Amino acid sequence: xxxxxxxxxxxxxxxxxxxxxxxxxxxxxxxxxxxxxxxxxxxxxxxxxxxxxxxxxxxxxxxxxxxxxxxxxxxxxxxxxxxxxxxxxxxxxxxxxxxxxxxxxxxxxxxxxxxxxxxxxxxxxxxxxxxxxxx
Amino acid sequence: xxxxxxxxxxxxxxxxxxxxxxxxxxxxxxxxxxxxxxxxxxxxxxxxxxxxxxxxxxxxxxxxxxxxxxxxxxxxxx
Numbered sequence: 001x002x003x004x005x006x007x008x009x010x011x012x013x014x015x016x017x018x019x020x021x022x023x024x025x026x027x028x029x030x031x032x033x034x035x036x037x038x039x040x041x042x043x044x045x046x047x048x049x050x051x052x053x054x055x056x057x058x059x060x061x062x063x064x065x066x067x068x069x070x071x072x073x074x075x076x077x078x079x080x081x082x083x084x085x086x087x088x089x090x091x092x093x094x095x096x097x098x099x100x101x102x103x104x105x106x107x108x109x110x111x112x113x114x115x116x117x118x119x120x121x122x123x124x125x126x127x128x129x130x131x132x133x134x135x
Numbered sequence: 136x137x138x139x140x141x142x143x144x145x146x147x148x149x150x151x152x153x154x155x156x157x158x159x160x161x162x163x164x165x166x167x168x169x170x171x172x173x174x175x176x177x178x179x180x181x182x183x184x185x186x187x188x189x190x191x192x193x194x195x196x197x198x199x200x201x202x203x204x205x206x207x208x209x210x211x212x213x
Contacts, residue, residue, distance in 0.1 A: 049149065049152075056149070105155045
């Protein structure tokens with residue numbers, strides 16, 4: 001008989017694995033490609049990539065207790081900076097850059113830049129103490 | 136809410152959707168990539184949320200994001 005702890009481990013991880021499995025089985029590669037290609041042709045992909053990556057940098061930045069602009073850019077200027085950059089990313093995606101010409105690498109670049117911007121100008125204030133307490 | 140699943144899963148989907156090569160195919164094949172992805176997801180959650188947290192440690196979120204992004208690109212590209 002399996003140990004209780006192992007059973008809990010298996011059960012906890014079962015949810016996300018099921019999501020992946022369902023996506024793999026019922027969505028499939030061809031459907032996913034069609035969806036992504038429709039985004040790419042509209043120019044929405046780089047902007048979506050930027051926006052999601054911005055939140056990932058906000059939540060999952062590398063340094064606990066990180067301050068906006070490394071402590072040199074206070075509120076509300078950090079909000080001004082990343083909101084202006086977000087508008088600029090939207091303009092680049094939808095208006096300025098031809099989506100068909102740069103669809104290969106542009107979304108990936110937006111992921112990297114969005115993550116860096118979120119981490120530097122909008123880091124969530126998680127301290128090491130809070131992280132330890134909630135662990 | 137304090138779980139490795141969110142940074143990992145978000146990064147995997149980011150790698151899946153926003154990889155730099157059009158029409159990218161997984162070198163592991165469709166079934167192999169899915170199997171690797173599910174196995175790595177299970178390992179990340181069990182190790183990150185259950186094993187390490189019991190010892191008062193955790194996986195760095197940026198490491199999960201980086202590895203998850205690469206895993207999504209290589210194992211599960213759209």
